[in-house]
Amino acid sequence: MSESSTSFFQLDERIQRFIWAEGWESLRDAQEVAIPLILNADRDVIVAAATATGKTEAAFLPALTHMLQLNEPGLIVYISPLKALINDQFDRFDRLCEQLDIPVWPWHGDVSSSLKARFLSKRNGILLITPESLEAMLCNRGTSVGAIFERLTFLVVDELHAFIGSERGKQLQSLMHRIEHAVDRKVPRIGLSATLGDMNLAAEYLRSGEGASVSIVESRSSNSELKILVKGYEEPLVIRLGESNGELEPTTPNLIAVHLFKSLRGSNNLVFPNSRREVERFTHLLNNLCSQYQVPNEFWPHHGSLSKEIRTETEAALKQKNLPATAICTNTLELGIDIGAVKSVAQIGSPPSVASLRQRLGRSGRRKGEPAILRSYCIEDALGAQASLATELRLELIETTAMISLLLEGWFEPPSTNGVHLSTLVQQMLSVVAQYGGATISQLFKLLCGEKAPFSGLSKEEFMILVRHLGHSELLMQDSSGALLHGRIGEKLVNHYTFYAAFVIDEEFRIVTSSKTLGTIPISQMLTVGQRILFAGKTWFVEQIDEAQKTIYVIRASGGVPPLFSGSTGRIHTQVRQRMRSLLESNDVPLFLDEVARRFLAEARQGYADRNLGSTFFIDHGKVLYILTWLGDAANEAIACLLLRRGFTATAAGPGVEVLKSSHTNEEVLDALIDISIDELPSLDILLAGIKNLQREKWDWALPDSLLRISYASLYLNLDEALKWTKNIVPIGIVNPEIRTID
Template identity: 70%
Template sequence: MLVKGYEEPLVLPEEPKIAGEDAGDARPEPKEPTTPGQIAAHMFSRLRGSNNLVFPNSRREVERYTHLLNRLCEQQKVPNEFWPHHGSLSKEIRAETEAALKQKEYPATAICTNTLELGIDIGAVKSVAQVGAAPSVASLRQRLGRSGRRKGEPATLWGYCVEDELGGAQSLEADLRLGTVHMAAMVSLLAESWFEPPRAQGRHYSTLIQQLLSAIAQTGGATIAHLYALLCAPDAPFAGISKAEFAGLVRHLGTRELLMQDSSGVLLHGRLGEKFVNHYTFYAAFASDEEYRVIAGGRTLGTIPVDQMLTIGQRILFAGKTWLVQDVDEPQKTIFVTRAGGGVPPLFSGGAGRCHTVVRQRMRKLLESNEMPGFLDRQAKVFLSQAQANYASRGLAGSSVVDEGREVRLLTWLGDAAHEALACILLRRGFKATPAGPGVAVIKGQNTTENVLDAVQDAAMDETPPLDVLLADVKNLQREKWDWALPDNLLRHAYASVHLDIDEALGWARAFAASMP
């Protein structure tokens, strides 16, 4: 198990924007980073000749590393051993990769998303490479578990983390080397056999819709009373869902043409319900991960994985630039943006998955200590040492507030579920707030830092706001396969039950308020 660090050279700022220039106008493409080529060269030297899995954190990066590794094979005049695998590729291309991994005559390595994390038989794998932090410790554990299955062969993990060279107007993310610290925290927790517990109390309405349609397909039709007893009785899988909620869901599914009721009161499949149930994709209960297109001025900039909430006015980092979210089209999986002004780049840039509080607390522990894990290589240790020094020089051990001019960072070191909840609470109070790495970023606008802190104190003393109010201005709540078919109130409850931790957010706000003079 080894985590290697790579430093991306500092790039000079782009030319100032010309007055009157349209934010969507074509601009020079950002300079191609140098570190992916270095990482690919190391992979080529270590992985070639055996079967392996390589996990970058997006489909775009899968394509990048596949291209770089294929080019190295061409340059070295050796047979290609590196194959792509992600959800946007055709079934035929994915099948080629799976076949290459399963055959025993020639070595093969798949560069993949979580499509090869579990569930597909690909034979024995010697090692796993992870570029950037994995989506979760549980995911990293699952991926590593696919290697070392031969007798006498250990499970092997190659980790790669990239940090920008320090210099110029430095962001909090760069100063604290958060990518390296995040990966170090995850690997250390993995070594201790810890992984994220499931959210057992989630309101999984999407799966309930799947089971409703399945039960009707099995019986040829059923009454609402029979279906409620089957699925929502006290000892049933969806116990806790009231009769009123269930009846409201059934009525809404009727408006979506998933269900219909005959003259005797028996529920049957509607026009769309019949179509979905008779298609092979119905048997998968979970949706594949989707990436959102990013569009500026009618021009598609690319795609970005999104696993956190989005709000209008939010700033995101994409292709090395900062963008302002103007609108989100959920059915078309599209984010419309314009170029944002200067200032500190936001920490949100898609990918990486959702971070648990235990992981963030371990990150904080690493930053507040002189600990230097043995699985880090020389450069990764330099990154961690820099992070520890910058954490101390910024005085972050004794402060949760970072004033960055246009924004205030509230550093909670909690998980994303608490950060999303805290951001929603501040949105309700008129602030533009978004989860941002180890905390929440709040745009000041016409306010001051004191106004932001006053809002946190007020939230700490108030009652917990209702979900319809808390999530009123939040986009992209549809995460599961059948979320599109839910009424708005049930969609909000489903999302909040799995993705928000309101109690943890308010607990931090109350502790913060109590510490204020």
């Protein structure tokens, strides 16, 4: 170890000996900076560094040193989003902590009750736990929570980015706050992450109301070069299948599978299609290729719907050093589960976000001297007389290219911290009542919604509206002393094991026409009657939406063109859409595009220029008017809401908003946008009146309509960005109201 490393010599001697025995040549830069910050346990710290750069050690080496310096046993609580990650970290910590005589306790649903009982009798060491298990502990251990955590020295949150902006993240924020309330003191918090787009927002999440006091350790060092290939594939208008000769037919998924088979065999890799359905499809195709060429199978599936045994089998295959294995997976393998180093990452279709792409790519290039490798596969329909605007502008390819270019510049989406997360507030209110056996309204408000509390954005008046509504719903009741208790329904829900999770598993809506089920699709944007959706290659009108049954009733849309955009795997940020527009207006050709992808780019730029889209934002497409904003989904959805309120049928659609003209003229739509830019913003009750499927989160059903709209708007609408666009763009339309017509 270098003598210039002052941080190393601040560590406990036993830890120093362990580091020497492990053969470390030096500490990583993040470790050098983090150790003195964490050592005294007197501040909150975020350690942000690339995958496999020693973030976990940066937190635990000084935290353990501090605990060893105490005159009595201490407790570190490590909170992870995944049970599998807890199991990995247990193996990782156990070797070191055995030498330090510090116990390590895994705690989740698969851990035996006897081991949990042993921890409760000791209450020291390192506790590895998920938010859901922590929730269960607070609910079920009641007033003994303070005693369980009386020795608590640090709260460590791994994969911090996976929590921020989500219901689960708000739950975790609330749980940490409640633990500190139970022990009646601040406990230093340490956040670990490889992907944080805005450190100040991340700090504010880690310590609500005091983000400025959080120390930030940010390492931008990278140990490897990056190699990227984007391959374009064109889906023919008509696929003509020849006689079967035992070979795969030349459909696009088959062609991609063949390329994956040839490129990935013999090494460990991760392949990310954009849905569980596509994971199954490509796993099947690749398994068939292994059988066809009579070689051992190297391709394994991994997604949340699979059993624990199947997922574990895939993880074990990846960890074997003597046999190659490739996982076809969803974001279940995006986080830090130890699967060893992989040679490359493949992305099929546009990734959900730049941050997600960065996280996935961090799995590759971890061996010294090896580059990180990204293969991206983009599918575009062939151009034809009825091609949609999305096809003409090659939006799949453009979006992917934009994300990769932003990744190369080091940009990725900042954490989303504007959500009020009232769904989780309902759960936490019920949980606090369970923990203390009852609570007054003022106690609940102060704990959960007071100054620097996790739900501090809610006013006392709004809180009272919520309490009364929960009473009407029989989730809560008030006894003669004024204490809130569980109501008839609340007691049943809290006593069920599903209560502890604040999030709901992604649900899909059934698509039904004339009593015939066409299939299911995930819904990530608001729905309205009269809206057009694309499904099974056909365009449909939404006739009715049954939220309770998760069913959309549709009829065929006769004639016309398909919707501008059939949907995305994630919520796209405005910065990505702005980069897409810049790519269409540029002459530069990224070196990572293959020949077909370069042709797609040239065709997209030609279509963009032919339609003068650099200065035109209205596109007349027969029965449909497209408003190209090049904004993110949250702003486009807000513009659609503002138009819906004025009587138009409008839908957020990719880089813009789609408006069904019906009896409206183009000029009337433009006039409406002018009015929107001038008029006072309507209340959310008016703006979201008539909008369906606002109930997205687990406890949204328990919210009164007024608070449901507030919660939805905070999570899914960007009204400020929408209004800014109308104020900046509409004057151009007044001066030069050119509306391009697409033949």
